[in-house]
Amino acid sequence: MSFDTVVEIIVDTVHCQPEHVKPEAELSALGIGSLEAITVIFELEEAFDIEIPNEVIPSILTVNDIMVRLEEARQ
Amino acid sequence: MSRSVVITGLGAISAAGLNVADFWNSLKAGRSAIKPLSPAVENVKIRFAAQLSDYNPEKHFSAEELTLLDRYAQMAVIAAREAASDAGLEIKDNPLESAAVIVGSGCCAKHTDEDTCVQLYEKHRKRVHPLTIPKGMPSAAASMVSFHLGIKGPSFVLSSACSSGSHAIIQGMTMIQSGMVDMALVGASDAPFTFGLLKSWDALRVVSDDTCRPFCKDRSGLILGEGAGMLVIESREHAEKRGAKMYAELAGCGMTSDAGHITRPDIDGISGAMNQALKMAGIDVSELAYINAHGTGTELNDLTETRAIHQVFAGHAKNIAISSTKAIHGHALGASSALELVATTMAMANDIIPPTVNYTTPDEQCDLDYVPNTARQQRIDTALSNSFAFGGLNAVIALKKLTQ
Numbered sequence: 067m068s069f070d071t072v073v074e075i076i077v078d079t080v081h082c083q084p085e086h087v088k089p090e091a092e093l094s095a096l097g098i099g100s101l102e103a104i105t106v107i108f109e110l111e112e113a114f115d116i117e118i119p120n121e122v123i124p125s126i127l128t129v130n131d132i133m134v135r136l137e138e139a140r141q
Numbered sequence: 142m143s144r145s146v147v148i149t150g151l152g153a154i155s156a157a158g159l160n161v162a163d164f165w166n167s168l169k170a171g172r173s174a175i176k177p178l179s180p181a182v183e184n185v186k187i188r189f190a191a192q193l194s195d196y197n198p199e200k201h202f203s204a205e206e207l208t209l210l211d212r213y214a215q216m217a218v219i220a221a222r223e224a225a226s227d228a229g230l231e232i233k234d235n236p237l238e239s240a241a242v243i244v245g246s247g248c249c250a251k252h253t254d255e256d257t258c259v260q261l262y263e264k265h266r267k268r269v270h271p272l273t274i275p276k277g278m279p280s281a282a283a284s285m286v287s288f289h290l291g292i293k294g295p296s297f298v299l300s301s302a303c304s305s306g307s308h309a310i311i312q313g314m315t316m317i318q319s320g321m322v323d324m325a326l327v328g329a330s331d332a333p334f335t336f337g338l339l340k341s342w343d344a345l346r347v348v349s350d351d352t353c354r355p356f357c358k359d360r361s362g363l364i365l366g367e368g369a370g371m372l373v374i375e376s377r378e379h380a381e382k383r384g385a386k387m388y389a390e391l392a393g394c395g396m397t398s399d400a401g402h403i404t405r406p407d408i409d410g411i412s413g414a415m416n417q418a419l420k421m422a423g424i425d426v427s428e429l430a431y432i433n434a435h436g437t438g439t440e441l442n443d444l445t446e447t448r449a450i451h452q453v454f455a456g457h458a459k460n461i462a463i464s465s466t467k468a469i470h471g472h473a474l475g476a477s478s479a480l481e482l483v484a485t486t487m488a489m490a491n492d493i494i495p496p497t498v499n500y501t502t503p504d505e506q507c508d509l510d511y512v513p514n515t516a517r518q519q520r521i522d523t524a525l526s527n528s529f530a531f532g533g534l535n536a537v538i539a540l541k542k543l544t545q
Binding site: 099100101104108120121123 | 186344345346350402403404405441
Protein backbone atom coordinates (compact mmCIF):
# COMPACT_ATOMS: atom_id res chain seq x y z
CA MET A 67 0.00 0.00 0.00
CA SER A 68 2.68 2.51 1.12
CA PHE A 69 5.03 1.26 -1.55
CA ASP A 70 2.39 1.77 -4.25
CA THR A 71 1.92 5.35 -3.09
CA VAL A 72 5.67 5.98 -3.09
CA VAL A 73 5.91 4.61 -6.64
CA GLU A 74 3.02 6.78 -7.73
CA ILE A 75 4.56 9.92 -6.20
CA ILE A 76 7.97 9.25 -7.75
CA VAL A 77 6.47 8.57 -11.17
CA ASP A 78 4.36 11.72 -10.97
CA THR A 79 7.37 13.78 -9.90
CA VAL A 80 10.04 12.63 -12.34
CA HIS A 81 7.94 10.86 -14.98
CA CYS A 82 10.00 7.67 -14.91
CA GLN A 83 8.70 4.19 -15.74
CA PRO A 84 6.87 2.61 -12.73
CA GLU A 85 8.68 -0.69 -13.25
CA HIS A 86 12.02 1.05 -12.61
CA VAL A 87 10.92 2.12 -9.13
CA LYS A 88 12.15 -0.90 -7.18
CA PRO A 89 13.28 -0.86 -3.52
CA GLU A 90 16.94 -1.13 -4.48
CA ALA A 91 16.76 1.57 -7.15
CA GLU A 92 19.01 4.57 -6.55
CA LEU A 93 17.16 7.84 -6.62
CA SER A 94 19.78 9.48 -8.82
CA ALA A 95 19.28 6.71 -11.42
CA LEU A 96 15.56 7.54 -11.47
CA GLY A 97 16.37 11.19 -12.23
CA ILE A 98 15.76 12.38 -8.68
CA GLY A 99 18.13 15.22 -7.78
CA SER A 100 17.98 17.36 -4.64
CA LEU A 101 15.01 19.43 -5.81
CA GLU A 102 13.02 16.37 -6.91
CA ALA A 103 13.87 14.63 -3.62
CA ILE A 104 12.35 17.42 -1.51
CA THR A 105 9.33 17.42 -3.82
CA VAL A 106 8.84 13.64 -3.34
CA ILE A 107 9.21 14.07 0.43
CA PHE A 108 6.73 16.94 0.43
CA GLU A 109 4.20 14.76 -1.41
CA LEU A 110 4.76 11.91 1.07
CA GLU A 111 4.29 14.27 4.02
CA GLU A 112 1.05 15.46 2.49
CA ALA A 113 -0.16 11.95 1.62
CA PHE A 114 0.57 10.37 5.01
CA ASP A 115 0.30 13.46 7.23
CA ILE A 116 3.79 12.91 8.58
CA GLU A 117 6.95 14.97 9.09
CA ILE A 118 10.31 13.90 7.66
CA PRO A 119 13.08 15.99 9.27
CA ASN A 120 15.70 17.84 7.22
CA GLU A 121 18.64 16.04 8.81
CA VAL A 122 17.67 12.58 7.47
CA ILE A 123 17.36 13.74 3.86
CA PRO A 124 21.05 13.35 2.92
CA SER A 125 20.83 9.69 3.96
CA ILE A 126 17.94 8.97 1.59
CA LEU A 127 19.67 7.51 -1.45
CA THR A 128 17.41 4.66 -2.59
CA VAL A 129 13.69 3.92 -2.83
CA ASN A 130 14.09 1.60 0.15
CA ASP A 131 15.59 4.49 2.17
CA ILE A 132 12.37 6.38 1.48
CA MET A 133 10.34 3.43 2.75
CA VAL A 134 12.44 3.21 5.92
CA ARG A 135 12.09 6.94 6.66
CA LEU A 136 8.40 6.78 5.87
CA GLU A 137 7.83 3.97 8.35
CA GLU A 138 9.90 5.77 11.00
CA ALA A 139 7.84 8.89 10.57
CA ARG A 140 4.56 6.97 10.78
CA GLN A 141 5.44 5.34 14.10
CA MET B 142 37.42 54.01 -23.50
CA SER B 143 34.29 54.29 -21.37
CA ARG B 144 34.03 56.67 -18.43
CA SER B 145 35.59 55.55 -15.16
CA VAL B 146 32.97 55.04 -12.42
CA VAL B 147 33.76 55.53 -8.73
CA ILE B 148 32.00 54.86 -5.44
CA THR B 149 31.55 58.05 -3.40
CA GLY B 150 28.89 57.21 -0.82
CA LEU B 151 27.84 54.17 1.22
CA GLY B 152 24.69 53.31 3.14
CA ALA B 153 23.75 50.12 4.97
CA ILE B 154 21.12 48.85 7.33
CA SER B 155 21.24 45.23 8.42
CA ALA B 156 21.23 42.88 11.36
CA ALA B 157 24.93 43.60 11.68
CA GLY B 158 24.29 47.32 12.17
CA LEU B 159 21.78 50.03 11.35
CA ASN B 160 24.42 52.19 9.59
CA VAL B 161 27.71 51.66 7.74
CA ALA B 162 29.91 52.36 10.79
CA ASP B 163 28.16 49.76 12.93
CA PHE B 164 27.95 47.31 10.01
CA TRP B 165 31.69 47.64 9.35
CA ASN B 166 32.53 47.30 13.05
CA SER B 167 30.58 44.01 13.16
CA LEU B 168 32.40 42.77 10.06
CA LYS B 169 35.84 43.72 11.37
CA ALA B 170 35.13 42.15 14.75
CA GLY B 171 33.65 39.03 13.11
CA ARG B 172 30.54 39.49 15.22
CA SER B 173 27.71 37.38 13.81
CA ALA B 174 24.25 38.93 13.99
CA ILE B 175 22.53 35.53 13.71
CA LYS B 176 20.16 35.02 16.64
CA PRO B 177 16.98 33.09 17.44
CA LEU B 178 14.12 34.18 15.16
CA SER B 179 12.20 36.82 17.07
CA PRO B 180 9.36 36.59 17.61
CA ALA B 181 9.36 32.82 17.04
CA VAL B 182 6.68 31.94 14.48
CA GLU B 183 4.29 29.10 15.19
CA ASN B 184 4.31 26.28 12.66
CA VAL B 185 7.62 27.46 11.14
CA LYS B 186 10.74 25.31 11.40
CA ILE B 187 13.21 28.15 10.86
CA ARG B 188 14.60 29.02 14.30
CA PHE B 189 17.52 31.36 13.56
CA ALA B 190 17.76 34.54 11.53
CA ALA B 191 19.68 37.79 11.04
CA GLN B 192 17.10 40.48 11.80
CA LEU B 193 17.41 44.20 12.45
CA SER B 194 17.68 44.82 16.15
CA ASP B 195 16.56 48.02 17.88
CA TYR B 196 15.03 49.26 14.64
CA ASN B 197 12.32 51.83 15.17
CA PRO B 198 10.74 53.07 11.92
CA GLU B 199 9.28 56.08 13.74
CA LYS B 200 12.79 57.38 14.32
CA HIS B 201 13.18 57.71 10.56
CA PHE B 202 9.71 58.48 9.22
CA SER B 203 6.52 60.30 10.23
CA ALA B 204 3.32 58.30 10.78
CA GLU B 205 1.97 59.75 7.53
CA GLU B 206 5.07 58.67 5.59
CA LEU B 207 4.87 55.17 7.02
CA THR B 208 1.41 54.60 5.54
CA LEU B 209 3.21 54.41 2.16
CA LEU B 210 6.36 52.59 3.22
CA ASP B 211 6.60 48.81 3.18
CA ARG B 212 9.47 47.54 5.36
CA TYR B 213 11.66 46.94 2.29
CA ALA B 214 11.08 50.51 1.08
CA GLN B 215 11.84 51.91 4.56
CA MET B 216 15.23 50.21 4.59
CA ALA B 217 16.01 51.32 1.02
CA VAL B 218 15.29 54.96 1.92
CA ILE B 219 17.31 54.81 5.15
CA ALA B 220 20.35 53.33 3.38
CA ALA B 221 19.95 55.76 0.46
CA ARG B 222 19.85 58.76 2.82
CA GLU B 223 23.02 57.57 4.51
CA ALA B 224 24.79 57.01 1.18
CA ALA B 225 23.79 60.46 -0.10
CA SER B 226 24.92 62.13 3.11
CA ASP B 227 28.19 60.17 3.04
CA ALA B 228 28.77 61.41 -0.51
CA GLY B 229 28.29 65.00 0.65
CA LEU B 230 25.09 65.45 -1.35
CA GLU B 231 22.24 67.76 -0.46
CA ILE B 232 18.75 66.25 -0.53
CA LYS B 233 16.50 67.78 -3.21
CA ASP B 234 19.40 69.62 -4.86
CA ASN B 235 21.73 69.01 -7.77
CA PRO B 236 23.63 66.85 -8.61
CA LEU B 237 21.51 64.37 -6.65
CA GLU B 238 18.35 65.70 -8.30
CA SER B 239 19.41 64.52 -11.74
CA ALA B 240 20.81 61.14 -10.61
CA ALA B 241 19.33 57.71 -11.34
CA VAL B 242 17.87 55.39 -8.70
CA ILE B 243 18.16 51.66 -9.30
CA VAL B 244 17.03 49.44 -6.42
CA GLY B 245 17.23 45.66 -6.54
CA SER B 246 15.00 43.37 -4.52
CA GLY B 247 14.34 39.67 -4.44
CA CYS B 248 11.08 39.86 -2.50
CA CYS B 249 9.91 43.49 -2.91
CA ALA B 250 6.89 44.50 -0.81
CA LYS B 251 5.94 41.06 0.54
CA HIS B 252 4.97 42.45 3.96
CA THR B 253 2.24 44.55 2.36
CA ASP B 254 1.14 41.69 0.09
CA GLU B 255 0.83 39.22 2.93
CA ASP B 256 -0.83 41.68 5.31
CA THR B 257 -3.42 42.29 2.59
CA CYS B 258 -4.00 38.56 2.13
CA VAL B 259 -4.51 38.12 5.89
CA GLN B 260 -7.08 40.92 5.92
CA LEU B 261 -8.97 39.44 2.97
CA TYR B 262 -8.64 35.68 3.25
CA GLU B 263 -8.26 35.16 6.98
CA LYS B 264 -10.15 38.04 8.55
CA HIS B 265 -12.68 38.29 5.70
CA ARG B 266 -12.54 42.08 5.78
CA LYS B 267 -14.65 43.72 3.12
CA ARG B 268 -12.06 46.29 2.04
CA VAL B 269 -8.32 46.91 2.10
CA HIS B 270 -6.39 50.10 2.86
CA PRO B 271 -6.67 52.55 -0.05
CA LEU B 272 -2.88 52.90 -0.28
CA THR B 273 -2.27 49.15 -0.63
CA ILE B 274 -1.32 49.45 -4.31
CA PRO B 275 1.27 52.28 -4.03
CA LYS B 276 2.71 50.79 -0.84
CA GLY B 277 2.85 47.24 -2.17
CA MET B 278 3.88 47.73 -5.78
CA PRO B 279 7.20 46.00 -6.48
CA SER B 280 8.67 49.31 -7.68
CA ALA B 281 7.79 51.10 -4.43
CA ALA B 282 11.37 51.27 -3.12
CA ALA B 283 12.62 53.18 -6.17
CA SER B 284 9.67 55.56 -5.94
CA MET B 285 10.22 56.10 -2.24
CA VAL B 286 13.97 56.74 -2.61
CA SER B 287 13.25 59.15 -5.44
CA PHE B 288 10.48 60.81 -3.42
CA HIS B 289 12.39 61.15 -0.15
CA LEU B 290 15.66 62.30 -1.70
CA GLY B 291 14.20 64.48 -4.44
CA ILE B 292 15.77 62.50 -7.26
CA LYS B 293 14.25 63.14 -10.69
CA GLY B 294 16.39 61.00 -12.99
CA PRO B 295 15.53 57.48 -14.23
CA SER B 296 14.30 55.32 -11.34
CA PHE B 297 13.19 51.71 -11.19
CA VAL B 298 13.37 48.44 -9.31
CA LEU B 299 14.86 45.32 -10.79
CA SER B 300 14.69 41.79 -9.49
CA SER B 301 17.03 38.85 -9.97
CA ALA B 302 16.70 37.01 -6.65
CA CYS B 303 20.03 36.94 -4.80
CA SER B 304 21.85 38.88 -7.54
CA SER B 305 19.39 41.80 -7.48
CA GLY B 306 21.78 44.21 -5.74
CA SER B 307 24.68 43.47 -8.06
CA HIS B 308 22.50 43.76 -11.14
CA ALA B 309 21.16 47.12 -9.88
CA ILE B 310 24.69 48.41 -9.25
CA ILE B 311 25.84 47.21 -12.68
CA GLN B 312 22.81 48.85 -14.30
CA GLY B 313 23.70 52.19 -12.70
CA MET B 314 27.34 51.74 -13.65
CA THR B 315 26.54 51.17 -17.33
CA MET B 316 24.16 54.14 -17.38
CA ILE B 317 27.01 56.34 -16.12
CA GLN B 318 29.47 54.82 -18.60
CA SER B 319 27.06 55.48 -21.45
CA GLY B 320 26.79 59.15 -20.47
CA MET B 321 23.05 58.86 -19.74
CA VAL B 322 23.58 60.08 -16.18
CA ASP B 323 26.58 61.33 -14.17
CA MET B 324 25.48 59.82 -10.86
CA ALA B 325 23.31 56.99 -9.57
CA LEU B 326 22.06 55.74 -6.24
CA VAL B 327 22.19 51.97 -6.53
CA GLY B 328 21.77 48.96 -4.29
CA ALA B 329 19.08 46.68 -2.97
CA SER B 330 16.68 46.01 -0.13
CA ASP B 331 14.90 42.91 1.13
CA ALA B 332 12.59 42.18 4.06
CA PRO B 333 11.85 38.44 3.88
CA PHE B 334 10.54 37.78 7.40
CA THR B 335 6.91 37.16 6.54
CA PHE B 336 4.94 34.03 7.41
CA GLY B 337 4.55 33.02 3.76
CA LEU B 338 8.22 33.45 2.92
CA LEU B 339 9.36 31.65 6.08
CA LYS B 340 7.10 28.71 5.21
CA SER B 341 8.38 28.77 1.62
CA TRP B 342 12.04 28.73 2.72
CA ASP B 343 11.16 25.93 5.17
CA ALA B 344 9.83 23.91 2.26
CA LEU B 345 13.02 24.35 0.25
CA ARG B 346 15.01 22.75 3.11
CA VAL B 347 18.15 24.85 2.66
CA VAL B 348 17.96 26.90 5.87
CA SER B 349 20.28 25.89 8.68
CA ASP B 350 18.86 24.79 11.99
CA ASP B 351 21.54 26.68 13.93
CA THR B 352 23.88 28.99 12.07
CA CYS B 353 25.61 29.76 8.77
CA ARG B 354 29.09 28.22 8.31
CA PRO B 355 30.28 29.01 4.78
CA PHE B 356 32.96 26.78 3.23
CA CYS B 357 33.10 24.75 6.43
CA LYS B 358 32.85 20.94 6.60
CA ASP B 359 30.00 21.07 9.11
CA ARG B 360 27.94 23.59 7.14
CA SER B 361 24.21 23.08 7.49
CA GLY B 362 22.67 25.65 5.18
CA LEU B 363 21.96 29.35 4.92
CA ILE B 364 20.49 31.76 7.43
CA LEU B 365 18.02 34.35 6.18
CA GLY B 366 18.70 38.03 6.81
CA GLU B 367 17.12 41.38 6.05
CA GLY B 368 18.46 44.79 5.21
CA ALA B 369 19.48 47.23 2.50
CA GLY B 370 22.72 48.44 1.02
CA MET B 371 22.85 51.58 -1.15
CA LEU B 372 25.80 53.25 -2.84
CA VAL B 373 26.35 56.57 -4.59
CA ILE B 374 28.31 55.98 -7.76
CA GLU B 375 29.35 58.60 -10.28
CA SER B 376 31.78 59.23 -13.10
CA ARG B 377 35.26 59.87 -11.80
CA GLU B 378 35.35 63.16 -13.67
CA HIS B 379 32.13 64.26 -11.96
CA ALA B 380 33.39 63.20 -8.52
CA GLU B 381 36.70 65.02 -9.00
CA LYS B 382 34.97 68.15 -10.22
CA ARG B 383 32.86 68.39 -7.10
CA GLY B 384 35.73 67.37 -4.80
CA ALA B 385 34.02 64.21 -3.54
CA LYS B 386 35.92 61.61 -1.55
CA MET B 387 36.27 58.44 -3.59
CA TYR B 388 36.29 54.99 -1.99
CA ALA B 389 37.14 52.81 -4.97
CA GLU B 390 36.75 52.42 -8.71
CA LEU B 391 33.82 50.32 -9.88
CA ALA B 392 36.10 48.86 -12.49
CA GLY B 393 34.33 45.91 -14.02
CA CYS B 394 31.31 43.68 -14.08
CA GLY B 395 30.33 40.29 -15.41
CA MET B 396 26.87 38.85 -15.91
CA THR B 397 25.93 35.38 -17.10
CA SER B 398 22.95 33.03 -16.91
CA ASP B 399 23.20 29.28 -16.43
CA ALA B 400 20.18 28.32 -18.53
CA GLY B 401 20.27 25.09 -16.56
CA HIS B 402 19.04 23.95 -13.19
CA ILE B 403 16.68 26.21 -11.26
CA THR B 404 18.60 26.01 -7.96
CA ARG B 405 21.91 24.29 -8.67
CA PRO B 406 24.72 26.74 -9.56
CA ASP B 407 26.84 26.07 -12.62
CA ILE B 408 30.64 26.26 -12.58
CA ASP B 409 30.86 27.64 -16.10
CA GLY B 410 28.19 30.29 -15.46
CA ILE B 411 29.94 31.47 -12.33
CA SER B 412 33.45 31.41 -13.77
CA GLY B 413 32.20 33.15 -16.93
CA ALA B 414 30.90 36.07 -14.85
CA MET B 415 34.16 36.30 -12.88
CA ASN B 416 36.22 36.21 -16.08
CA GLN B 417 34.13 38.97 -17.66
CA ALA B 418 34.48 41.21 -14.61
CA LEU B 419 38.26 40.71 -14.47
CA LYS B 420 38.64 41.38 -18.19
CA MET B 421 36.57 44.56 -18.10
CA ALA B 422 38.50 45.82 -15.07
CA GLY B 423 41.86 44.98 -16.65
CA ILE B 424 42.79 42.80 -13.68
CA ASP B 425 45.14 39.90 -14.44
CA VAL B 426 44.13 36.66 -12.70
CA SER B 427 47.55 36.60 -11.01
CA GLU B 428 46.97 39.89 -9.19
CA LEU B 429 43.51 39.55 -7.61
CA ALA B 430 43.74 40.10 -3.84
CA TYR B 431 40.27 39.49 -2.40
CA ILE B 432 36.92 37.89 -3.24
CA ASN B 433 33.81 38.61 -1.21
CA ALA B 434 32.21 35.27 -1.99
CA HIS B 435 28.56 34.45 -2.50
CA GLY B 436 29.29 31.82 0.21
CA THR B 437 25.79 30.90 1.37
CA GLY B 438 26.81 27.95 3.55
CA THR B 439 24.95 25.42 1.41
CA GLU B 440 26.91 22.49 0.04
CA LEU B 441 25.89 23.18 -3.55
CA ASN B 442 27.01 26.81 -3.46
CA ASP B 443 30.21 26.44 -1.50
CA LEU B 444 31.61 23.55 -3.53
CA THR B 445 30.63 25.04 -6.89
CA GLU B 446 31.97 28.50 -6.04
CA THR B 447 35.26 27.00 -4.83
CA ARG B 448 35.63 24.95 -8.02
CA ALA B 449 34.82 27.98 -10.17
CA ILE B 450 37.48 30.04 -8.37
CA HIS B 451 39.98 27.24 -9.09
CA GLN B 452 38.88 27.22 -12.74
CA VAL B 453 39.34 30.99 -13.17
CA PHE B 454 42.48 31.59 -11.10
CA ALA B 455 44.29 28.24 -11.45
CA GLY B 456 47.61 28.43 -9.59
CA HIS B 457 46.76 31.80 -8.03
CA ALA B 458 43.49 30.59 -6.44
CA LYS B 459 45.11 29.64 -3.14
CA ASN B 460 46.79 33.06 -2.84
CA ILE B 461 43.46 34.92 -2.89
CA ALA B 462 41.84 35.91 0.39
CA ILE B 463 38.19 34.81 0.19
CA SER B 464 35.49 35.52 2.73
CA SER B 465 31.76 35.17 3.02
CA THR B 466 30.26 37.88 5.20
CA LYS B 467 26.86 36.12 5.14
CA ALA B 468 27.75 34.34 8.38
CA ILE B 469 27.73 37.84 9.94
CA HIS B 470 24.81 39.67 8.26
CA GLY B 471 22.83 36.65 7.10
CA HIS B 472 21.60 36.03 3.59
CA ALA B 473 19.52 39.11 2.97
CA LEU B 474 18.61 37.71 -0.47
CA GLY B 475 18.66 40.47 -3.11
CA ALA B 476 20.03 42.94 -0.58
CA SER B 477 22.97 40.69 0.26
CA SER B 478 24.88 41.53 -2.88
CA ALA B 479 24.55 45.28 -2.17
CA LEU B 480 25.55 44.86 1.48
CA GLU B 481 28.48 42.75 0.32
CA LEU B 482 29.65 45.43 -2.11
CA VAL B 483 29.52 47.92 0.78
CA ALA B 484 31.59 45.41 2.77
CA THR B 485 34.05 44.95 -0.11
CA THR B 486 34.39 48.71 -0.56
CA MET B 487 35.08 49.21 3.15
CA ALA B 488 37.53 46.31 3.07
CA MET B 489 39.45 47.95 0.22
CA ALA B 490 39.30 51.43 1.75
CA ASN B 491 40.62 50.13 5.09
CA ASP B 492 42.85 47.31 3.80
CA ILE B 493 41.10 44.94 6.20
CA ILE B 494 39.55 41.65 5.07
CA PRO B 495 36.43 40.75 7.04
CA PRO B 496 36.47 37.10 8.11
CA THR B 497 34.32 34.07 7.36
CA VAL B 498 32.99 33.49 10.86
CA ASN B 499 31.57 30.31 12.43
CA TYR B 500 34.32 28.43 10.62
CA THR B 501 35.11 25.29 12.63
CA THR B 502 36.32 22.44 10.40
CA PRO B 503 38.15 22.56 7.06
CA ASP B 504 36.46 20.77 4.17
CA GLU B 505 38.84 18.99 1.79
CA GLN B 506 36.59 20.02 -1.10
CA CYS B 507 36.77 23.70 -0.08
CA ASP B 508 40.53 24.14 -0.05
CA LEU B 509 41.05 27.90 -0.42
CA ASP B 510 41.96 30.69 2.02
CA TYR B 511 38.60 31.66 3.54
CA VAL B 512 40.05 34.05 6.16
CA PRO B 513 38.49 32.02 8.98
CA ASN B 514 37.02 33.73 12.02
CA THR B 515 39.44 36.67 12.38
CA ALA B 516 39.78 39.77 10.21
CA ARG B 517 43.08 40.23 8.44
CA GLN B 518 45.01 43.43 7.78
CA GLN B 519 46.11 43.13 4.17
CA ARG B 520 46.51 45.59 1.33
CA ILE B 521 43.69 45.15 -1.18
CA ASP B 522 44.25 46.74 -4.59
CA THR B 523 41.77 44.56 -6.44
CA ALA B 524 38.63 42.71 -5.38
CA LEU B 525 35.61 40.84 -6.71
CA SER B 526 32.15 40.63 -5.17
CA ASN B 527 30.33 37.45 -6.26
CA SER B 528 26.56 37.00 -6.41
CA PHE B 529 24.75 33.95 -7.78
CA ALA B 530 20.98 33.72 -7.78
CA PHE B 531 18.48 30.88 -7.88
CA GLY B 532 17.41 30.63 -11.48
CA GLY B 533 21.05 30.73 -12.57
CA LEU B 534 21.53 34.50 -12.70
CA ASN B 535 25.13 35.39 -11.94
CA ALA B 536 26.60 38.86 -11.37
CA VAL B 537 30.15 39.73 -10.37
CA ILE B 538 31.55 43.19 -9.67
CA ALA B 539 35.24 44.14 -9.74
CA LEU B 540 36.69 46.95 -7.63
CA LYS B 541 40.09 48.61 -7.93
CA LYS B 542 41.85 50.82 -5.45
CA LEU B 543 42.05 54.34 -6.82
CA THR B 544 45.39 55.70 -7.79
CA GLN B 545 45.85 59.45 -7.45
